[in-house]
Amino acid sequence: MPEGTTVEVRPAKGRPMLTWVGKRPLRQVTAFPAQHVESYGQAGALSAAPELWADWPAAYPRGGLLFHGDNKEVLAHLLANGFRGKVRLVYIDPPFDSGADYVRRVTLRGAQGTARFEGEGYTLGEQIQYTDIWANDNYLQFMYERLLLLRELLHDEAGIVGLQCDWRKAHHLRCLFDETFGPDNFRGEVLVRAGTKNVQSQFDEVSALATGHNSILLYSKSSDHRLPKLLERSDRFEPGKWDTFWRGTDRPTMRYELLGVMPSSGQWRWERSRAERAVQAYQAYLREYADSLTLDEYYLRTLRTTGVDLDFVRKDENGTVQYYVPPRDYRVLSNVWFDLAYRGAETGYPTEKHEQPVARLVQWLTNPGDIVLDCFIGSGTTAAVAQKLGRRWIGCDINKGAIQTTCKRLQAIIAAQAKALEAAAQPGLPLLEQEGAEAEPRPAQLSFTVYRVNDYDLQIQHNEAVNLACEHIGIARTRIDPFFEGTLGRSLVKIVPFTHPLTVADLEEIKRELSSRPEEERDVTVVCLGKELAAGAWLEEWNRLRRRTGLPNQIAVIELRTDPRYGRFFVHQPARARVTVERREGRVYVRIDDFLSPTIIERLKEQGGVLEPQIDDWRAMVDSVMIDPAHDGQVFNVALADVPERKTDLVAGEYELDAPPGETTVAVKITDMLGEEVVVTARV
Numbered sequence: 001m002p003e004g005t006t007v008e009v010r011p012a013k014g015r016p017m018l019t020w021v022g023k024r025p026l027r028q029v030t031a032f033p034a035q036h037v038e039s040y041g042q043a044g045a046l047s048a049a050p051e052l053w054a055d056w057p058a059a060y061p062r063g064g065l066l067f068h069g070d071n072k073e074v075l076a077h078l079l080a081n082g083f084r085g086k087v088r089l090v091y092i093d094p095p096f097d098s099g100a101d102y103v104r105r106v107t108l109r110g111a112q113g114t115a116r117f118e119g120e121g122y123t124l125g126e127q128i129q130y131t132d133i134w135a136n137d138n139y140l141q142f143m144y145e146r147l148l149l150l151r152e153l154l155h156d157e158a159g160i161v162g163l164q165c166d167w168r169k170a171h172h173l174r175c176l177f178d179e180t181f182g183p184d185n186f187r188g189e190v191l192v193r194a195g196t197k198n199v200q201s202q203f204d205e206v207s208a209l210a211t212g213h214n215s216i217l218l219y220s221k222s223s224d225h226r227l228p229k230l231l232e233r234s235d236r237f238e239p240g241k242w243d244t245f246w247r248g249t250d251r252p253t254m255r256y257e258l259l260g261v262m263p264s265s266g267q268w269r270w271e272r273s274r275a276e277r278a279v280q281a282y283q284a285y286l287r288e289y290a291d292s293l294t295l296d297e298y299y300l301r302t303l304r305t306t307g308v309d310l311d312f313v314r315k316d317e318n319g320t321v322q323y324y325v326p327p328r329d330y331r332v333l334s335n336v337w338f339d340l341a342y343r344g345a346e347t348g349y350p351t352e353k354h355e356q357p358v359a360r361l362v363q364w365l366t367n368p369g370d371i372v373l374d375c376f377i378g379s380g381t382t383a384a385v386a387q388k389l390g391r392r393w394i395g396c397d398i399n400k401g402a403i404q405t406t407c408k409r410l411q412a413i414i415a416a417q418a419k420a421l422e423a424a425a426q427p428g429l430p431l432l433e434q435e436g437a438e439a440e441p442r443p444a445q446l447s448f449t450v451y452r453v454n455d456y457d458l459q460i461q462h463n464e465a466v467n468l469a470c471e472h473i474g475i476a477r478t479r480i481d482p483f484f485e486g487t488l489g490r491s492l493v494k495i496v497p498f499t500h501p502l503t504v505a506d507l508e509e510i511k512r513e514l515s516s517r518p519e520e521e522r523d524v525t526v527v528c529l530g531k532e533l534a535a536g537a538w539l540e541e542w543n544r545l546r547r548r549t550g551l552p553n554q555i556a557v558i559e560l561r562t563d564p565r566y567g568r569f570f571v572h573q574p575a576r577a578r579v580t581v582e583r584r585e586g587r588v589y590v591r592i593d594d595f596l597s598p599t600i601i602e603r604l605k606e607q608g609g610v611l612e613p614q615i616d617d618w619r620a621m622v623d624s625v626m627i628d629p630a631h632d633g634q635v636f637n638v639a640l641a642d643v644p645e646r647k648t649d650l651v652a653g654e655y656e657l658d659a660p661p662g663e664t665t666v667a668v669k670i671t672d673m674l675g676e677e678v679v680v681t682a683r684v
């Protein structure tokens with residue numbers, strides 16, 4: 001494992017404090033380096049406004065950043081690498097502890113008929129994208145740690161986080177926020193629409209009251225942070241006007257001398273500091289802008305460019321103190337956003353949210369060029385919105401399917417933006433000057449880079465292997481035991497990672513665990529692929545002693561590689577491809593001759609029973625093809641991407657690109673419909 005850096009985390013000190021079994025503070029985390037995996041687009045493209053990127057750590061290319069890994073590690077990595085205090089908006093939509101396995105429907109590509117089973121279109125069943133069945137206490141600890149790390153990444157004055165959740169966890173998450181961010185930093189709760197669910201399923205005694213909303217809890221990093229008004233343009237324009245600054249009620253603290261005047265009776269309308277700021281703002285207007293802009297124009301321009309809703313106070317010719325009632329060509333929105341859609345349908349990712357609520361948040365709470373972060377990125381909704389609205393973005397997900405989905409989505413958006421920019425660019429005119437004040441902001445970047453933190457692939461493979469093994473052997477999973485994965489009959493089950501044979505160290509760990517549970521009477525079954533000789537001797541001795549002294553906790557072993565009862569355990573056969581690469585007259589030609597995914601075939605067989613699946617065209621199994629014509633052996637730089645938008649379309653299979661000068665390594669990455677990747681390289 002690479003050596004890590006220690007990152008300090010400020011302790012939570014807000015009140016009240018929620019407590020749970022196993023609550024631990026998070027004082028520091030270890031940050032590991034990230035491995036650069038893939039790049040899309042031309043890195044640094046659109047650094048036309050370099051000042052936008054001035055705060056960007058030099059170690060990263062200027063562009064979107066997408067991390068594959070557990071967000072605890074990714075956030076620690078970002079903190080250790082120059083992003084502390086730089087993020088304006090965090091939007092997250094974490095798993096809800098909903099007790100559900102989220103699945104993505106996977107089908108083969110091609111028109112109905114490309115691949116068939118006796119007249120049936122193939123589906124590959126459902127692929128589990130992630131599981132969020134967690135014991136309550138684990139969930140709280142999980143979220144507590146993420147919130148503490150996110151707070152460190154937020155901008156000290158202007159940082160804000162929006163967390164989307166539903167009735168199952170909203171009350172706990174508010175408490176966690178109060179503790180980690182402080183109750184003074186609560187900035188409101190936005191209600192967005194959600195699929196209607198019946199609360200009764202969870203609480204049987206409650207009447208069948210369906211819920212149709214999610215909450216987005218908003219907390220700022222600083223308690224001085226005032227959110228701008230949330231405005232929506234309307235067709236009616238009402239000009240600004242001056243009104244008296246006096247109010248009838250009588251609070252002594254609101255009576256003070258302003259512009260040499262005391263309120264005649266009652267009190268001033270605003271607190272002293274706000275009124276004084278407003279006096280200064282009006283004087284600044286008179287000094288610097290009165291010659292060129294009306295007060296209405298000045299007010300609206302500031303509001304649109306910076307989101308700041310300026311107040312003005314003056315004394316009129318009769319000596320009356322007046323305040324400015326601003327012009328209106330907008331409606332002020334409330335926290336109920338039921339006018340927006342909720343379910344996204346761009347990607348087929350199981351929990352994809354609609355872009356509309358995220359876009360409203362981003363427009364309301366950030367300016368073009370600000371950094372927006374989502375460390376539960378899923379299908380990439382937040383990144384897609386940020387990319388479209390000219391913000392910089394950072395995304396992260398633990399699930400490879402999510403990373404692949406996000407890559408595909410962002411690639412398509414960036415390609416469309418690049419095309420539109422090209423079309424709009426007239427010779428001789430710099431792009432920026434062609435944009436009207438109301439135009440969509442120019443994209444902050446036209447590229448993004450994928451990193452992996454801590455080789456997460458291995459971990460995911462382990463989880464998948466564990467799931468498969470449990471299914472194969474008939475192990476009942478226990479979700480609340482942090483050590484044992486499940487039970488088989490009356491015995492506890494420990495699954496040893498399939499990356500190594502069972503060793504004495506693994507057995508010693510089980511021994512330690514058992515000694516911490518003196519009342520545990522059950523036997524243990526260890527599942528592994530095979531075992532080391534020394535482990536066999538250790539086990540014999542352990543079991544002999546137990547039998548002789550009548551102690552519980554005998555240990556049995558299932559060796560999947562050799563155990564006749566479980567002989568047909570799934571051995572993963574990697575997908576294979578035959579690819580021809582040629583170089584002719586300054587061009588590189590790539591042809592995929594064949595592709596085979598034994599896993600897909602296996603899945604189809606399971607579905608079809610005795611029928612042999614017939615796939616006439618290998619392209620039905622392929623989701624995308626990417627080519628890097630100058631591969632350096634480490635980072636995949638995507639120069640050509642073939643990702644058909646519609647499921648009924650197939651990849652082309654034949655490609656032509658400019659050849660780099662001199663001999664080069666061409667790498668071709670083929671991703672199948674289950675997300676498995678095959679990379680073929682050739683020197684030409």
Ligand SMILES: C[S@@+](CC[C@H](N)C(=O)[O-])C[C@H]1O[C@@H](n2cnc3c(N)ncnc32)[C@H](O)[C@@H]1O
Nearest residue numbers: 070071093351352353376378379381397398399
């Ligand atoms: C509710 S989904 C987010 C959906 C997203 N808002 C969208 O519109 O597509 C939650 C995501 O969090 C990811 N996730 C769960 N645990 C994680 C962890 N520890 N680190 C990073 N991502 C995680 C899941 O893989 C899943 O994609």
